[in-house]
Amino acid sequence: MNWLTQTLGSAIGKKLLMAITGLSFIGFLAAHLAGNLTIYGGKDAFNSYAEHLHALGPLLTVAELGLLTFALIHVLTGALLFYQNWRARPTRYAVDRSSGGRSIGSRTMPYTGVIILAFVIFHLINFSFVDKRHITIFELVASAFQNPLYVVAYVAAMVVVALHVSHGFWSLFQTLGANHPKYMPAITIIGLGLSLVFAIGFGFIPVYILFIA
Amino acid sequence: MTKTINITLKIWRQKGPEAKGRLETANAANISTDMSFLEMLDVVNEKLTVDGKEPIAFESDCREGICGSCGCVVNGEAHGPEKGTSLCQLHMRHFNDGDTIVIEPWRARAFPIIKDLIVDRAALDDLIRAGGYISVNTGSAPDANTLPVPQRDAELAFDAAACIGCGACIAACPNASAMLFVGAKVSHMALLPQGRPEAAKRALSMVGKMDDLAFGNCSNHKECEAVCPKEISITNIARLNREYIKAGFGSAEK
Numbered sequence: 001m002n003w004l005t006q007t008l009g010s011a012i013g014k015k016l017l018m019a020i021t022g023l024s025f026i027g028f029l030a031a032h033l034a035g036n037l038t039i040y041g042g043k044d045a046f047n048s049y050a051e052h053l054h055a056l057g058p059l060l061t062v063a064e065l066g067l068l069t070f071a072l073i074h075v076l077t078g079a080l081l082f083y084q085n086w087r088a089r090p091t092r093y094a095v096d097r098s099s100g101g102r103s104i105g106s107r108t109m110p111y112t113g114v115i116i117l118a119f120v121i122f123h124l125i126n127f128s129f130v131d132k133r134h135i136t137i138f139e140l141v142a143s144a145f146q147n148p149l150y151v152v153a154y155v156a157a158m159v160v161v162a163l164h165v166s167h168g169f170w171s172l173f174q175t176l177g178a179n180h181p182k183y184m185p186a187i188t189i190i191g192l193g194l195s196l197v198f199a200i201g202f203g204f205i206p207v208y209i210l211f212i213a
Numbered sequence: 214m215t216k217t218i219n220i221t222l223k224i225w226r227q228k229g230p231e232a233k234g235r236l237e238t239a240n241a242a243n244i245s246t247d248m249s250f251l252e253m254l255d256v257v258n259e260k261l262t263v264d265g266k267e268p269i270a271f272e273s274d275c276r277e278g279i280c281g282s283c284g285c286v287v288n289g290e291a292h293g294p295e296k297g298t299s300l301c302q303l304h305m306r307h308f309n310d311g312d313t314i315v316i317e318p319w320r321a322r323a324f325p326i327i328k329d330l331i332v333d334r335a336a337l338d339d340l341i342r343a344g345g346y347i348s349v350n351t352g353s354a355p356d357a358n359t360l361p362v363p364q365r366d367a368e369l370a371f372d373a374a375a376c377i378g379c380g381a382c383i384a385a386c387p388n389a390s391a392m393l394f395v396g397a398k399v400s401h402m403a404l405l406p407q408g409r410p411e412a413a414k415r416a417l418s419m420v421g422k423m424d425d426l427a428f429g430n431c432s433n434h435k436e437c438e439a440v441c442p443k444e445i446s447i448t449n450i451a452r453l454n455r456e457y458i459k460a461g462f463g464s465a466e467k
Contacts (some may be wrong), residue, residue, distance in 0.1 A: 007461035010420050010455055011390070011430045081430050087386035088322050088429030094223075094236055095315045097289030099385060101435030107387070109432060171433040177455030179448045 013046045014077050019172035021074040033201045050137040082110045105167030112164040119157040147211040154206045162199035217243045218310040224269055225317045227326050238355050246306040253305050270329035276301040281377030285330045286317040291381035291440040299442035305401035319380050321389035322427045334380050336426045341424035344415035347407050360406045370404035372399040375428035375443040381384040382437035386430030393437035395419050420457055
């Protein structure tokens with residue numbers, strides 16, 4: 001095996017792959033949220049944001065392919081880690097109690113991950129893989145969120161994303177070796193802050209459209 | 214006056230490595246709250262022996278919290294409910310009259326059960342052989358202070374070196390990962406000048422061995438740090454990650 005696959009295939013290498021792809025997704029979420037917030041500027045602001053984004057043309061395609069590659073790496077590595085970790089303890093404990101380390105986020109990581117994957121596919125089918133020649137993106141979004149079931153599904157998905165980020169953010173810095181007495185407290189707080197920002201920032205949009213807009 | 218309590222134990226009994234084990238109930242009557250957990254098991258074993266039954270096999274040696282021999286999962290927690298305490302230093306005053314205590318062995322694929330509560334921790338020795346050492350020429354001792362070590366580094370190295378190799382970190386890890394153990398060993402030596410020459414080789418070799426031995430992967434649950442009787446910090450895992458990144462991508466070692 002060559003040194004690169006050997007390094008990336010080890011216990012730490014796989015975690016590095018999770019950390020780097022995870023950090024990229026947090027960057028993506030931040031950019032996506034910033035774009036989505038234009039919806040509070042009204043129909044025209046939101047449509048104009050979408051037009052400007054699509055005006056990037058090939059750059060956007062490259063970014064999408066990059067995200068897809070990262071998603072494949074994150075999901076496949078995550079699945080492998082889940083399988084190996086499950087296999088590392090063939091007999092479970094009769095009593096399994098936390099001594100105070102685990103958090104709701106950390107213990108649900110694989111499950112929230114699967115839900116997020118399902119949500120991303122659902123979300124892409126809703127808003128990305130649709131014929132947009134005769135409809136603006138605002139109309140598409142506004143009509144989807146007239147259905148309370150969609151609103152509930154989207155809000156719930158954002159809570160799941162927040163849980164995933166609540167553990168993922170500080171954890172990725174730990175994996176990258178960036179656990180420093182001066183910075184770790186701030187990293188932990190920023191991680192929790194980001195979870196809240198994502199949950200409220202994304203989660204309020206469907207509610208806003210259903211009840212206010 | 215010494216207080217005594219009566220407790221019910223549910224203990225994992227398993228005749229041998231291949232035998233099927235199960236939780237069996239035993240009573241521990243008139244247990245002084247001044248006893249340690251292992252002394253309580255001694256009392257139970259004396260009764261079992263007198264009754265002509267097989268005593269419970271468990272491991273212990275120094276019984277003063279420094280050898281790393283003892284350890285069981287008590288009510289779902291490695292070394293029981295007290296922080297920074299090995300099982301031999303856990304006292305019965307932390308339990309109440311009438312309590313039911315479930316006692317299980319360390320559980321990990323890398324730690325096969327030998328009998329009852331005793332597991333084979335040879336995997337930890339394999340990890341040490343993979344890189345938990347420094348190579349020095351024997352001969353006359355070097356002069357003191359020829360290798361200056363900053364006080365802070367010496368303290369951090371010593372904190373990592375406090376690891377007694379009990380295996381609680383692996384037992385408590387939801388993934389049965391050995392990252393805190395390896396992190397402590399790698400940190401202990403990487404922080405000192407004597408450990409630097411082999412640092413890259415050590416990090417690669419110990420992590421490779423950890424994978425070969427079928428330990429799980431770290432998910433940063435922090436359970437290891439919470440149960441460690443020597444309270445070894447997960448900052449040692451971060452240091453292991455740094456050492457591994459440096460070794461994997463920056464050194465010529467393969």
